[in-house]
Amino acid sequence: MNTKYIDLISQTYDFPQEEFQLQNNQLSFHGIDLMKLVKQYGAPLKFTYLPKISDNIQRAKKWFSEAIEKHNYKGDYHYCYCTKSSHFKHVLNEALKNNIHIETSSAFDIDIVNHLKQSGKISDQNYIICNGFKRDQYVQNIAELINSGHKKCVPIIDNYEELNLLTNVTNKDFQIGIRIASEEEPKFEFYTSRLGIGYKNIIPFFEDQIKNNEQVELKMLHFFINTGIRDNAYYWNELQKCLRVYTRLKKVCPSLDSLNIGGGFPIKNSLAFEYDYAYMIDEVINQIKQTCEEEDVPVPHIFTEFGSFTVGESGGAIYEVLYQKQQNDREKWNMINSSFITTLPDSWAISKRFIMLAINRWSDRYERVLLGGLTCDSDDYYNSEQHMNAIYLPKYEKEKPLYIGFFNTGAYQETIGGYGGLQHCLIPAPKHILIQKDEYGNISTELFKEQQTSKAFLNILGYHES
CATH class of the missing domain: 3.20.20.10 (Alanine racemase)
Structure with missing residues (x-):
C-alpha cells in the first residue's frame, strides 16, 4: 500500500517539477537545499529567490517578441x-x-x-x-x-x-x-x-x-x-x-x-x-x-x-510544526510556529491558496491535518489546498521535527501584512533571507532582516525606554 507522503504527491500531481525536486528525502526549490537553509537560519523564515524575478521578466519578453514577429x-x-x-x-x-x-x-x-x-x-x-x-x-x-x-x-x-x-x-x-x-x-x-x-x-x-x-x-x-x-x-x-x-x-x-x-x-x-x-x-x-x-x-x-507575475514566484515561507492538537475524533491541528494572518495575510483575507509542501520526511506516512497559527484568532488557519479539500502532511511525531513550506508568496504579503510594524497578537515577523545564484549555479544567501524584536514592538506602541 502506498502510504508515504512521496507516494501521495507523486500520485496526485506530476512530480517532480522544474522548481521542485527531492534530494535525500528532502525538498529543494530551484536547487536550494531548504533544510540547509533551516539549519543555518532557523524557522520561521521568509526568503526571496532573486533570480526568479529576472527569469519571469525574460519569459514574458520572449513570448511577446515571438508573437510580434509571428503576426508581423x-x-x-x-x-x-x-x-x-x-x-x-x-x-x-x-x-x-x-x-x-x-x-x-x-x-x-x-x-x-x-x-x-x-x-x-x-x-x-x-x-x-x-x-x-x-x-x-x-x-x-x-x-x-x-x-x-x-x-x-x-x-x-x-x-x-x-x-x-x-x-x-x-x-x-x-x-x-x-x-x-x-x-x-x-x-x-x-x-x-x-x-x-x-x-x-x-x-x-x-x-x-x-x-x-x-x-x-x-x-x-x-x-x-x-x-x-x-x-x-x-x-x-x-x-x-x-x-x-x-x-x-x-x-x-x-x-x-x-x-x-x-x-x-x-x-x-x-x-x-x-x-x-x-x-x-x-x-x-x-x-x-x-x-x-x-x-x-x-x-x-x-x-x-x-506585478505578481514578476515577483510572486520568487518568494517563500518556511515554518516548523510545533505541536499537534487532536480536537475531536476527526480533526488534527498542526500548530505552526508563526501566524498565517501576519505572514500570509492573503490566505486569511481573500482565502488565497499557495503551493504548500513538506520540506522534510517525505518517506514517512502521511495524515490529514488542519494548520493553525499562533494567534488567538479563530481565523488564523489554513485548511485546504487549491486542488484538494484537505491538507496532507507527514505524520506528526514529537521527536522528529517537521518543516513545511509555502511557495510563490512573493507578491503583496509583506505590505499587506505591515512589514516591520505591529502584528496581530504581537507575533513577530520572521527572518527574511535573500537568495542569489551566480553564473556558475552557485547559490549564496544573505540575511536581509532579523526576526522582529520585542523592543521594536514596544517602540511602535509608545513604550519608549526612559
Whole structure:
C-alpha cells in the first residue's frame, strides 16, 4: 500500500517539477537545499529567490517578441513592473537588470523612483507610468518628476479633476494616459470599476480637456481587468470594447500610440497549475492587430504592468510544526510556529491558496491535518489546498521535527501584512533571507532582516525606554 507522503504527491500531481525536486528525502526549490537553509537560519523564515524575478521578466519578453514577429506586428513592447507588488530595494534592483519600466500607484512611489534615478538604476529613458487616484502629494511628486525633465513620466488620468491638478503645478509639456473604467466580472458586487473613466465618456473627455490643451499630449489608453489576463469570454469581451474605444480615439487623436493592457498574469498556485502564457499573448496581439486593421488605424505600442507575475514566484515561507492538537475524533491541528494572518495575510483575507509542501520526511506516512497559527484568532488557519479539500502532511511525531513550506508568496504579503510594524497578537515577523545564484549555479544567501524584536514592538506602541 502506498502510504508515504512521496507516494501521495507523486500520485496526485506530476512530480517532480522544474522548481521542485527531492534530494535525500528532502525538498529543494530551484536547487536550494531548504533544510540547509533551516539549519543555518532557523524557522520561521521568509526568503526571496532573486533570480526568479529576472527569469519571469525574460519569459514574458520572449513570448511577446515571438508573437510580434509571428503576426508581423508593427508596434513595440514595453514591460513595466508594478511596484505595489513589492517595493523592496532588492526586488527593484533585480527587476531593473532587465531593461524594464516602472508603474507607480502613490506619492511615496515617486520617492523610490527618485532614489533609483540617483543610484543610476533607472534614467530618463525609463517610462514611469503613474497610476492610481491622485491628490496633493502624489500630484506634486509627479509634477516635480516632470519638471525635472523626465519626459517619459506618463500620468494616467483617473478622474476628471486630475488633469487640471497636474497642469497647475507643472511648467513643462508632458504626455498623459487615460484609464478606462472597465466593467467588472458578473460575480462582483458592483458593475464598473471605481478607477478610471467610463467607456462612453473617454472621447468627450478628450474633446473637452485634452484636445485644445497645448501643454499635454495624449499618448496612452490604459485598460485594466481586476481578474487579470484570462482565457474566458469576459476578458475577451472587455478587450474588444477597449480596442473599439482605442480605434475611435486614435482617429481624432493622432498622438495616441500606446495601449496599456494592465491586469497581470496568474502565477502558479498549485502543482496542478496550468496556463498557456504563450497562447494568451499570441491571441492578445492577434486581436489587437485584427481590430486595428478593420478600423484602418496603426497598431499601438503595447505596455504591460506585471506585478505578481514578476515577483510572486520568487518568494517563500518556511515554518516548523510545533505541536499537534487532536480536537475531536476527526480533526488534527498542526500548530505552526508563526501566524498565517501576519505572514500570509492573503490566505486569511481573500482565502488565497499557495503551493504548500513538506520540506522534510517525505518517506514517512502521511495524515490529514488542519494548520493553525499562533494567534488567538479563530481565523488564523489554513485548511485546504487549491486542488484538494484537505491538507496532507507527514505524520506528526514529537521527536522528529517537521518543516513545511509555502511557495510563490512573493507578491503583496509583506505590505499587506505591515512589514516591520505591529502584528496581530504581537507575533513577530520572521527572518527574511535573500537568495542569489551566480553564473556558475552557485547559490549564496544573505540575511536581509532579523526576526522582529520585542523592543521594536514596544517602540511602535509608545513604550519608549526612559
